[in-house]
Amino acid sequence: MGDTTDGSSNAAHRAQDNSSGSKQPGLIARLFGGRANGVEPVSALPTPNPDQKPQPPMLGMLNLRRMSVEEVMVPKADIVAVAVDTPKAELVKVFRESGLTRLPVFDGTLDTPLGFVNLKDFALKHGFNGKTTKIDLKKLVRPLLFVPPSMPLGILLQKMQSDRIHMALVIDEYGGTDGLLTIEDLLEQVVGEIEDEHDIEEAKSWIQEEPGCYLAKAKTSLDEFEVEIGMDLKADAEIDDEDVDTLGGLVFKLLGHVPVRGEMVTHPKGPEFEVLEADPRRIKRLRVRVPALAEK
Incomplete structure (x- = not known):
């Protein structure tokens, strides 16, 4: 009985000390900046040093939560796209020179997008060297995702997976096109740059x-x-x-x-x-x- 009493007293004493002392945030709180058991997360940010060497961007799953679409998107000025009335020879040229397999299709200007054309759809239906010179690009157009600049990357990735659409146009508050990004752009924020057969050989810089x-x-x-x-x-x-x-x-x-x-x-x-x-x-x-x- 004496041992039990002492043990209970010691346990109560420790609990009282813990409740009155400062609590350290758990791993989840430190990682995600949230509360853990009602404790405010520790925020000890270092003072910026203007002479400090810039650090490379950090990679990892957390980027899907803390980064938004506008931080990753290709700006409007750099988007490679084609008009809906583009002739076959010109479309082939754009595919070859850009090395892209998906191209946004617009009517008039990029602010009136119709969707995107997939290289595989085009090649299977018309080929590259066939006799057909006229094509109806509108029949090949697949739907695009339209997203706001503030959307978190993780939300967009989930939407791309559920809708099976791997290209999105970023639309500004006036309904105009602000940028573009693909599922590859999202994944590169987690695993780093993804190179394919069109990039320089991996062994060569x-x-x-x-x-x-x-x-x-x-x-x-x-x-x-x-x-x-x-x-x-x-x-x-x-x-x-x-x-x-x-x-x-x-x-x-x-x-x-x-x-x-x-x-x-x-x-x-x-x-x-x-x-x-x-x-x-x-x-x-x-x-x-x-x-x-x-x-x-």
Whole structure:
């Protein structure tokens, strides 16, 4: 009986201490910023340091909850789309040059979208080299999803899965087209960049298209590329070795902002960088022209 009494007393004493002391939030509270057992989550955000080196975007399932459509979408200016009256030869050309398998279809302007055309539907019905020159693109159009910019990525992913539609147009408050994204864009926020057979071979960071002209991934090692072209790009641009490690980082430093597709910048020593592929958060592919090597 004495042992039982002491044990109960000790348990009650510990419970009293716990109720009067500060409680630490559990794992779920720390991860999702919510309450756990009525405890306010700890929010100890570090003070921003303007001299701190930018960190790469974090990946993971949490991005589906904390990120919205407008943070990932391809801006309207970068959307590759076709008009509903596009002739067959022109449609084939767009498919080939873009490397895309789905293209939005519009009537008049991109603010009046009809849906999208799938490369497989087009190829099965008309082929690429058949005798038919006239096509009715409207009959090939599949429905699109229309979503607001503020929609969380996780909600859109669920809708894409349930509706079996893997492309969405982002519509602004006036009903106009603001951007576009695919299910691949969503998944890349979780697992990182997804490359396919149209991208540069995985083992190669760059390929030489012609003398003095390179097609390169933005994550190409700057040190290795400097050896390839025989130039010290960091010293000539007055960039510290610790500031940038990749070609994409160099272009970001030269411009001072995340560039859009088609934007170009010239290095002080002569090389020209053209952005071939980018999203609102990062550069993906570049074309680098080195005039000094082309003249040899």
